[in-house]
Amino acid sequence: xxxxxxxxxxxxxxxxxxxxxxxxxxxxxxxxxxxxxxxxxxxxxxxxxxxxxxxxxxx
Amino acid sequence: xxxxxxxxxxxxxxxxxxxxxxxxxxxxxxxxxxxxxxxxxxxxxxxxxxxxxxxxxxxxxxxxxxxxxxxxxxxxxxxxxxxxxxxxxxxxxxxxxxxxxxxxxxxxxxxxxxxxxxxxxxxxxxxxxxxxxxxxxxxxxxx
Numbered sequence: 308x309x310x311x312x313x314x315x316x317x318x319x320x321x322x323x324x325x326x327x328x329x330x331x332x333x334x335x336x337x338x339x340x341x342x343x344x345x346x347x348x349x350x351x352x353x354x355x356x357x358x359x360x361x362x363x364x365x366x
Numbered sequence: 367x368x369x370x371x372x373x374x375x376x377x378x379x380x381x382x383x384x385x386x387x388x389x390x391x392x393x394x395x396x397x398x399x400x401x402x403x404x405x406x407x408x409x410x411x412x413x414x415x416x417x418x419x420x421x422x423x424x425x426x427x428x429x430x431x432x433x434x435x436x437x438x439x440x441x442x443x444x445x446x447x448x449x450x451x452x453x454x455x456x457x458x459x460x461x462x463x464x465x466x467x468x469x470x471x472x473x474x475x476x477x478x479x480x481x482x483x484x485x486x487x488x489x490x491x492x493x494x495x496x497x498x499x500x501x502x503x504x505x506x507x508x509x
Contacts, residue, residue, distance in 0.1 A: 347404075347462075348412050350373065351383035357484055357503045359372060359382050359496070362389035362470045364478040365399040365419040366426055 367420075368479060371493050372500070381504060386416070388466035389478050395431035397463055402436040402450075404459035409445045418443065 369384070376382040388403075390396035399419055406415030418439050424430035433454060440450040453459070470480070473487070481491040483499040 346385050348386040348407065348416075349383055350413065351377040352380045353383065355381060355383040357376075357382040357500055358385060359376075359500065360385040360387060360482045361369060361491075362387050362466070362473075362475050362478060362480040364388070364390050364392050364396050365403065365416070366390075366392040366396045366423060366431065 368481065368491055368493050368496050372496070375497075376500060382500060386412075387470070388463045389470040389475055389480065390463055390467060391470075391478070393427040395427045395429075397460070398433065398436065398454075399431040400463040400466075401457065401459045402431075402440070402454055404462055405450050405453035406440060406443075406445060408453060409449065411443060411445055414443050415439065415445075 369386075372382065372384055377384050388400040390400040403412055403416050403419065406412055419431070422430060422435075422439065429435065436454060437447060437451055441447045473480075473482075479491050481488045481496050481499075483496070484503050486499070488496050488499045
């Protein structure tokens with residue numbers, strides 16, 4: 308009985324984490340679209356795992 | 367500066383893509399320099415031109431990035447001066463620069479450089495903080 312409850316709790320936690328993870332991924336994708344909208348001056352591989360965007364002023 | 371470190375340690379190894387955008391907020395010469403960099407980009411020289419602009423930073427709006435100086439810098443790296451001057455005089459990249467600034471404001475950018483790693487704002491934008499954010503995004507791998 309005790310083991311069954313633990314398993315149910317673990318399954319619930321796994322499900323909750325998966326849902327939270329999907330939400331976080333969607334949020335990051337949305338942010339990435341907003342930040343990386345203009346890639347005129349990009350260096351590096353187009354399919355690189357990470358995109359770093361820097362806003363800068365020359366003065 | 368953060369950019370040279372990232373170019374050497376992460377771009378050269380294929381781990382990141384580095385995107386530069388304008389946040390010209392320190393006055394008219396900021397905007398003009400950004401426009402000039404776009405004119406240099408027309409001749410395939412954005413990075414070289416940008417590096418020289420950084421190397422020639424002076425006071426704010428004191429003539430260091432006047433049109434004459436911006437053209438001299440273009441000549442220094444052997445760009446076609448006539449084409450560059452025509453481009454700069456036309457103001458055809460002003461809208462592009464202003465769009466970048468508008469986007470920066472929308473993203474709540476308040477200073478330079480402002481760095482985003484996969485869309486997440488990283489502050490402060492010093493080398494160790496940005497590198498840590500990149501390594502986290504890469505899953506904890508080192509450069």
